[in-house]
Amino acid sequence: MSNLVKFKIDGTECMAEKGSYIVDAALENGIYIPTLCNMPGVKPKGACRVCSVRINGRLMTSCTTPVSDGMEIESNSADILDLRKAIIELMFVSGNHFCPSCEKSGNCELQALGYRYKMMVPRFLYDFPVRKVDASSPKIIKDQNRCIQCKRCIKTIKDEQGRSLFAFHKRGHDLEVILDQDLGKKITEELADLAMKNCPVGSIIKKEKGFEQAIGRRMYDHQPIGIEDK
């Protein structure tokens, strides 16, 4: 028991193992904090900033910050909810997300969060950037229009020698996630499936396989994202 720490999320008393990250600790206590870049079992990246909470007056990402004894976390106040909504809107306007024609629609975490935060029309102007689609691999398509640069594929999709199939390219506003031309040609069926599964949006799509699950029957079509909705 000595390994447990007590902390509060929006005033609710919680308990979790010392050193666990706030997102996971919250979940154990039945509290959902949204994430996009985070994945269970993978070192957190703090890339999407959607899981931001306020601790001691400072915004911190709950996927990278461990809980500590007596910590007071503010997660669902009006301004933080609006911040998360703004971050999601920003992702929509900074790429080209045309949901009705996307294979990932209904299984897309970005779309699901858009619904969760009741995004109607983003407050920001659409940027309509010109982005490339890389279909050079025989098994997958890397569509830059939909990429949110979450790094999940970079961290998890590696060949048997541990080499990354995906990596960042350039920086700042020009940042892209690109596929290794050589390794992309040799990607295995399993790795290709995993890449599509790990992509939270529709930026990595398996070739020659579409709409196996009908729209309307997909993950978030019936079950909104976030556990307290269960």
Add this chain to the structure above:
Amino acid sequence: MENTITNIIEKYNNDPLRLMDILIDIQENFGFIGNDAVKEIALALNMSEVDVEQTITFYHFLSTEPRGKYAIYLNNSVVSIMYGQKTIKATFEKEVGISFGQVTADGSIGLFDTACIGMNDQEPAAIINNHVFTKLTPYRVREIVKSMRQGKDMDELINESYGDGKNHLPSLKSMVSSNIRRKGMVLSDNYVYGSVTKLMLPNLSPEAVIQEIKTSHIRGRGGAGFPTGLKWEFCRRAKGDNHFVICNADEGEPGTFKDRVILTEKPELVFEGMVLAGYAIGSDEGILYLRYEYRYMKEYLEDVISTMLKNNLLGSNIAGIDGFNFDIRIQFGAGAYVCGEESALLESLEGKRGEPRDKPPFPVEKGYLNQPTIINNVETFATAVRIVENGGEWFTQFGTEDSTGTKILSISGDCLFPGVYEVNWGFNVNDMLDMVGAYDVQAVQVGGPSGTLIGPDEFHRTLGYSDLSTGGSMIIFGMQRNLLQDVVLNFMEFFIDESCGSCSTCRNMPHVLKNKLEKIINGKGVKGDLADLKEWSKVLNASRCGLGQTAANPIISSLKNFRHLYENLLQRDKEFDQGFDLITSVQRSCKYVKRVPKFHPIE
């Protein structure tokens, strides 16, 4: 060719942690890092090719395409533009016959923009094959291009006299001037190098060194102002196989150049400060992380290090202290402002993209190679020597209660005497302007783009951590300057170019804000746009590092202190404007589909 690439990789023991050094060596040998090189590195280091490329494409001075036999990087920061960068740029383009961002067909000359190169006191300046050319004029540009056309060596291109001070030394031979205009304890010439190490260190315990630093209340000179003594103490206490001392010489904040001057004129003091820090925290390795823009100092600084080695001020059993060993090596960045952020610096040192790390853990616990590490600014180390020499108590007589000691300011812009000035903290802005000969001042940018833009009604304010905090960059703007167009927009572009891009907020928001600012500058703004700018900026607070968190500061502080400049540009008769011209857009899209638009007049 392949042989040389193999040699370079082997020189660094096929070590992925030294990828940056490998890439820089290849870039310098071949002018670019081609496909073959990428393949070979990937194979040798067991990485994928995209993994190698992600590091290359992060850094401004590394390239997968040839950059030309003479690669010209012209500074595009605010002060350079104020001193005629546009004319210089046009002259280069005319003389060379290509646009910026291109290389001539014969591969001889490449023209590129680059962010502030730390020469604000002698703009416009450019870096050509690692040599800095300052105070460029159209005449000089024509001369330089002509020499290049004749295929002359770099040495022959440098027909001007060298700069002042140590810039004359054979190992430096630089055209840069130090422009020291006011000396204090750091820049003064009354210190005998090595005397603290030789005469005092043998009689001081590491704890005693830390105690003096704590008593002095010195706070970091790199901008963030963390108490240096505490940092050293935390690091000394942190457990690890190794401890590291790192000197942050990335100096990328536009308008700052004092670290350049300290490293040119007082490198022994900086290195001695690192030695003291090494002794204090129990470290035997120090690294100077030097921005690539200062590559011209490499040979010179290495000379200084080897002289110190010879004099037993570095190396083994320093100053006869049994078991106290400390070495310093220099490692370079490759053009990325964000690498000045301490954790991004560590990533870069480890051969990776300079993406800041999530904190905690802080570098004092898990820093370079996951070991306890202190990272301090150049000036902090130099000052530490004078503190240990004279005692922490002595130091507190300078400056103010919460900001002790002196601060070296980099002052540039519209003034008669740009240069470095070492002053006591607590100096006020009015005095500063009088000191440098600045008249009819419209505004001063304190602390670089991430700092604040203040107007005359705030010139009574003082420099210090509790009022105007600054890493030392002071840019002065005269009445003739268009603050929104020339300053604020330029700073926003700087942040957009320099963001590492890993936070969604910092990757996307500055671009959105810049579009809005341009809308206002173009006369399409309405009142609501000002509220949007202020409100939307808050999203950036959710960014990981100081770059993103302060990326809206140019807008926020100008909106606060120069609101009338924005208001004068707004459309008075409109509540809403989508910001784009429907008619032109329709005309343009019709052109692509080869149709003739028909417009009906709106009633």
